[in-house]
Amino acid sequence: MVSSAQQVWLPRQFGSLDGLPAGLGYARWDGRSGFPSDPGGVEFYVPPLVQDIRAISRPLALMTRLRAVQALSSGTDELRAELTGSAGRVTLCSARGVHARSTAELALTLMLASLRGIPGFVRDQGRGMWRAEVRPSLCGRSVLIVGHGALGRALEELLVPFGCAVTRVARHERESVRGPVFSVERLPSLVGEADVVVLATPLTPATRRLFDAAVLGRMKDGALLVNVGRGGVVDTAALVDEVRGGRLLAALDVTDPEPLPAGHPLRTAPGVLITPHVGAFTPSLWPRLEDLIRRQLERFAAGEELVNIV
Template sequence: MSTSDVWLPFSPDDLSDLPGSFTYRHWDGEDDYPADPADCAFYVVPYMKRQDVVLRPLPLMTGVRVVQTLTAGVDHMLPGLPDLAPGARLCNAGPLHNTSTAELALTLTLAALRGVPDAVLAQREGRWAQGVHPALADRRVLILGYGNIGGAIEDRLLPFEVAEVIRVASRARTAPRGPVHATDELPELLPRADVVIVATPLTAATRGLVGAEFLARMPDGALLVNVGRGPVVDTKALLAELESGRLLAALDVTDPEPLPPGHPLWDAPGVLITPHVGGPTSAFRPRAERLLRDQLGRFAAGEPVAHVVAVGGRED
């Protein structure tokens, strides 16, 4: 190939067992590029950097063949698709975030159900505030976005003796643990769900999917957990349900994001908010390194890379 540079957001000296056929460049979103972007064949997108930063080199990467994100969602990269040459692959992180995101989904669910946010406030005030709270046991849980992360969430739900897991994805199919329903079945499924966990990526079809009609079909007292993307949920509609006291929510992602000071979500009753921390944990780095070794090994051997979500400037 005419281009042989690989741009990494980690120092190449910290990574072992990388194919020796490439020149590795370290770039984590700094103003200056480490080399001519035109020589980059494999671009690993810096993690948790602004969209304008990670898209900036793409128009100059005329020889790039693979753009590898370290995120499950690729919505932040979609505006750069027209800059990819025909045949270039955009890949997501595959299973990289399954473990950490599923852990957080369970953490938020348990904390919200068992009243942990109120207990923290009571502790600060020195109040011994006992009460009776819902258990996760015997709850019906609907997972919206039953892909890799959704499956990992179910793995962790089952030991808590939930009554039922309702799996929902863009299209109906059969998974190893049972049927996966299509999203057009949601009107019939939502009234059965005590907990709804959103793990779907952000697409044209999912933007605003969790809106007023969706929320109205959830039972009184139900919990909405979002570990997917903020704009999947209509913030105004969610606020109306929270302020009425009818629903609870636990959100790792919001719309807007970051949530600005003074936004009404901060003070809404019955909501627990974490600042988009589903992915960045101690589990991230070793799994990211394994992903990159595998993908670069495939690329060096002339084999198809995995986790391809778009090709040559257009969505698949």
């Protein structure tokens, strides 16, 4: 068992979190106020659940005894960059899998809303207009899922009732329960066959701007690009070029930059639906995150290897 000198910072949003292992000193921080204790004594850090990396990273340089960071997001690219050069070895863990079902649900929502023209109907409603039109269905469409981890698999399950022809792409070629997963090297030859392309991959050096002008240019006319992974996976300038003329549609929960500045061309481009990176945020997220934090702290207190190590 660890000594009481080992300090843990938890997000203030989890003030009711109970059942934590004894023998650790706990403090809670919201990312905005003053530090709740001396950062120099913190060994396990669970950053506040905010999207501002500057708030998350503010105490890192002072955490000279830091041993582990448990991110509350599946993507850890920005946090990993902030930890580069930290004194000593720091184990970074993600919340991989925790957000999958909620984010997959939003991905499906974006697909249906974009294909059926819901944003246009909502605008018409506010203008008092009634304009019926025939819009494409998701049923029977070909869907390419890029990134076949927990999120990609969860989305594929949701697509089953729609009878979609699903093609899977991931870093390595393998077999899945529902069929083959092709390697990312096959992407240029596969992307042009899909009616809908869903990006469900984390941002890494290998995936940064994976969808550049060349790959976007291979997508079929009228295809829909859905991004629920990370904004940096797409070359934003190249995407703007494709959607401005209406050749492609896009439904984005993540963008690059994020948030999009006021007046950014993606905000007003035809056929573009944007949500503000809310894929994971449903009430069911909190108990799953609490369970992850509890299990990780139990492992930390017992000196066991943590899970979801990045």
